[in-house]
Amino acid sequence: MKALFGLVPAAALLALALPADAAPDGATVFARCAACHTRTGAGVPGAYPPLGADFRALAAKSAGRRYLALAVIKGLSGPITVEGKPYRGVMPAQVLDDATTAAVLNHVGTQIAKTGPAFKPFTDKEVAGHRASGSGLSAADVAKLHAGVGGK
Ligand code: HEC
Numbered sequence: 001m002k003a004l005f006g007l008v009p010a011a012a013l014l015a016l017a018l019p020a021d022a023a024p025d026g027a028t029v030f031a032r033c034a035a036c037h038t039r040t041g042a043g044v045p046g047a048y049p050p051l052g053a054d055f056r057a058l059a060a061k062s063a064g065r066r067y068l069a070l071a072v073i074k075g076l077s078g079p080i081t082v083e084g085k086p087y088r089g090v091m092p093a094q095v096l097d098d099a100t101t102a103a104v105l106n107h108v109g110t111q112i113a114k115t116g117p118a119f120k121p122f123t124d125k126e127v128a129g130h131r132a133s134g135s136g137l138s139a140a141d142v143a144k145l146h147a148g149v150g151g152k
Helices: 002-017 026-037 053-059 062-074 098-112 124-133 139-149
Strands: 080-082 085-087
Touching (some): 062 124, 062 139
């Protein structure tokens, strides 16, 4: 018990020592997504899909959430159809840790994708689970998941 009491203040100090901006900022990370998907997430028809209604529809289903997380983690190599338009591009894997992946997905779900069902935020734990379950998948395998989850 005595040892435990000793640990608590140490943990509290550690938390205080972390800079306030240590939590990943989804808006900052989104700048790299915007290079292709555009700043508003509207995308470029036929080249870069919009991050909008399809994103929110997918995020409302557990299989869709896995697809979204894995698209960012593993990359994506279609064909996929998003909002009625075909895409046959390649999205490179984004090298982000679990918390940062969750932060950028949450930024998209709340600030970029404005239509569709209510958005439930990703946690870093959920992203870690998808990363583990999808570790053997290629970018082309991830794209195949899209058809199965019926986005918009
Ligand atoms: C180099 C360009 C590029 C960058 C950077 C990029 N993407 Fe993509 N993204 C694409 C392309 C291209 C596709 C479609 C791939 C295909 O045609 O199979 C795509 C598809 C997606 C999809 C699937 C959309 C759907 O409705 O099925 C999501 C989600 C996504 N990107 C999110 C992101 C996020 C979040 C980031 C930033 C962390 C990001 N992308 C960065 C090019 C990019």
